[in-house]
Amino acid sequence: xxxxxxxxxxxxxxxxxxxxxxxxxVHPPRPARQQHETYxxxxxxxxxxxxxxxxxxxxxxxxGGMFLMAGVVLLLVMYFFVQQxxxxxxxxxxxxxxxxxxxxxxxxxxxxxxxxxxxxxNDNKSIQAAAALNDxxxxxxxxxxxxxxxxxxxxxxxxxxxxxPLGRITRTARDVASSDLHRRIELDGPDDELKELADTxxxxxxxxxxxxxxxxRFVANASHELRTPLAINRTLLEVQLSDPASSPDLQxxxxxxxxxxxxxxxxxxxxxxxxxxxxELTDRRPVELSEVATRALEQTRAEADKREVELRxxxxxxxxxxxxxxxxRLALNLLQNAVRYNTPGGWVELATGQVPGGGELVxxxxxxxxxxxxxxxxxxxxRRIKGADRTRSDKGVGLGLSIVRSVVRAHGGTIEATPxxxxxxxxxxxxxxx
Numbered sequence: 001x002x003x004x005x006x007x008x009x010x011x012x013x014x015x016x017x018x019x020x021x022x023x024x025x026v027h028p029p030r031p032a033r034q035q036h037e038t039y040x041x042x043x044x045x046x047x048x049x050x051x052x053x054x055x056x057x058x059x060x061x062x063x064g065g066m067f068l069m070a071g072v073v074l075l076l077v078m079y080f081f082v083q084q085x086x087x088x089x090x091x092x093x094x095x096x097x098x099x100x101x102x103x104x105x106x107x108x109x110x111x112x113x114x115x116x117x118x119x120x121x122n123d124n125k126s127i128q129a130a131a132a133l134n135d136x137x138x139x140x141x142x143x144x145x146x147x148x149x150x151x152x153x154x155x156x157x158x159x160x161x162x163x164x165p166l167g168r169i170t171r172t173a174r175d176v177a178s179s180d181l182h183r184r185i186e187l188d189g190p191d192d193e194l195k196e197l198a199d200t201x202x203x204x205x206x207x208x209x210x211x212x213x214x215x216x217r218f219v220a221n222a223s224h225e226l227r228t229p230l231a232i233n234r235t236l237l238e239v240q241l242s243d244p245a246s247s248p249d250l251q252x253x254x255x256x257x258x259x260x261x262x263x264x265x266x267x268x269x270x271x272x273x274x275x276x277x278x279x280e281l282t283d284r285r286p287v288e289l290s291e292v293a294t295r296a297l298e299q300t301r302a303e304a305d306k307r308e309v310e311l312r313x314x315x316x317x318x319x320x321x322x323x324x325x326x327x328x329r330l331a332l333n334l335l336q337n338a339v340r341y342n343t344p345g346g347w348v349e350l351a352t353g354q355v356p357g358g359g360e361l362v363x364x365x366x367x368x369x370x371x372x373x374x375x376x377x378x379x380x381x382x383r384r385i386k387g388a389d390r391t392r393s394d395k396g397v398g399l400g401l402s403i404v405r406s407v408v409r410a411h412g413g414t415i416e417a418t419p420x421x422x423x424x425x426x427x428x429x430x431x432x433x434x
Contacts, residue, residue, distance in 0.1 A: 055166070056159045063155030064148060071144045075137075082136060086129040165194040169201060176205060226268045233261050284411075286434045287324045289352040289359045290315040296331035297350060300339055309342045311335075312349040318359030321434030322411040330407045331361060333400040334427050338365035342424070358413070358432040367424035375417050379405040404429075 105124075111117045165187055172185045184205060187198035237258045241251060293315050304311050320327070331350070338348040346366035353360050370378075379401045404427075408415045413431040420426055 056156070056163050059159035059162070060152060060156040063158065064152035067151035067155075068144075068148050071147060075140050075144060078140065079133065079137060083129070083133055086132060165189065165198065169194075169198055173201070182209065227265070230261055230265045230268065234258065234265070237261060284321040284434060285324070286319050287322050287327055289318040289320055289327070289361055289431070292324060292328045293331050293350050293352050293361060295328055296335050299332055300335040303336065304339045304348065307339055307342065308344040309339050310347040311339075312347055314349070314351040316351075316353040318352050318354045318361075319433065320359040320411070320431035322431060326407045326410065327431070330404050330429065331363075333404050334361075334363040334429075337400045338363050338367075338425070338427075341365070342367045346424070355430060358430055361429045361431070362426065364420065364426045365424045366420070366422065369423045370419045370425055372419060375419065378417060379415075 105111060105120060109120065111120060168187065169185055172183055176183050184202045185198040186202065187195050189195055237254050240246060241254045241258065246254070293313065297311060297313055301311060335348060335350060342348065342365055348363065348365040351362045351364075405415060408429055408431070411431050413429060415430075416428045418426050418428070
């Protein structure tokens with residue numbers, strides 16, 4: 001049997017030349033967060049925010065915060081200067097001359113001497129200055145709050161306008177990842193850093209497009225160049241085996257060579273299918289998983305009867321988005337893997353059903369015990385669990401689960417392998433809905 005290898009290509013020099021390959025990163029890349037997932041704060045100064053701190057939001061906070069700080073400083077400076085000016089404003093000096101003269105103040109206080117009049121004038125000046133300053137402070141704070149709201153709104157709009165080319169780059173990158181590599185940004189505008197980024201991204205897409213075209217041509221050529229000699233060899237061997245005059249030793253040699261040729265054909269077919277299924281699907285159509293599972297069951301029934309393995313099924317309707325041929329190959333590989341790595345008198349159970357967001361296909365089987373640490377490698381090409389016979393060809397060429405993993409990735413799904421308590425495995429595949 002063959003879990004997904006770690007991200008990155010194999011070690012060694014790339015095919016285009018002898019340049020050194022960068023070392024594999026120590027930590028795996030962080031998986032992309034889906035749109036329905038909640039934001040989990042990370043490191044940085046904005047971890048207190050309850051929402052995702054996008055660049056637009058950061059620029060908005062920066063613009064608004066700078067305006068708010070400038071407004072507070074201006075308010076304090078204005079308050080200080082107005083207070084200083086009020087203190088310098090002089091009061092008229094009133095003098096009481098003569099006996100029996102009194103002054104009635106607005107607060108109904110009767111003043112009959114000069115010292116009391118001077119004291120009242122000073123107190124009245126302080127009270128009026130404080131009232132004027134408080135009124136001025138309230139008005140300034142109101143204006144500052146209104147201007148801050150306007151500043152944050154204007155900053156949000158300005159940040160959106162500045163980052164509009166970046167949003168276009170992001171949308172194009174998302175379209176390229178989900179559809180085809182022929183899309184380009186072709187950003188117009190001033191020759192700034194964003195245009196330089198867009199042009200660099202377009203150049204990268206050009207190189208990737210050429211690389212994928214070269215890969216597709218190689219797969220097509222290899223499909224012809226590798227299959228034709230093997231088909232010729234098989235025909236010649238079958239003709240020789242059909243000759244009744246051939247000796248028993250020659251017949252035995254022919255059967256051995258025919259089995260070897262068949263194994264080579266399986267290997268070539270597996271490698272070509274693996275190469276074709278590595279890319280993301282561009283044309284997704286509704287596929288009924290139960291129908292795919294039924295066709296895979298019919299193709300596996302003869303081999304299961306030969307190995308004395310019982311096939312069970314529980315097929316509930318489940319519609320997913322993808323390629324029906326690849327999904328049928330996925331189910332067939334899982335069933336064949338479960339049948340071949342089983343024990344006489346064992347069983348294989350195939351189940352399909354609808355789950356939130358898509359469909360699920362589950363294959364469970366009896367068989368030898370599989371250690372948990374082996375599950376890390378069973379999806380790698382040409383890897384089998386320890387103890388499996390690597391010389392027998394009736395259990396495949398070690399590409400079955402690698403193809404399954406590639407098909408699942410091409411459909412944007414997930415696959416999980418868990419060992420059963422009594423031996424064997426449970427493979428759980430989930431494919432998104434169309």
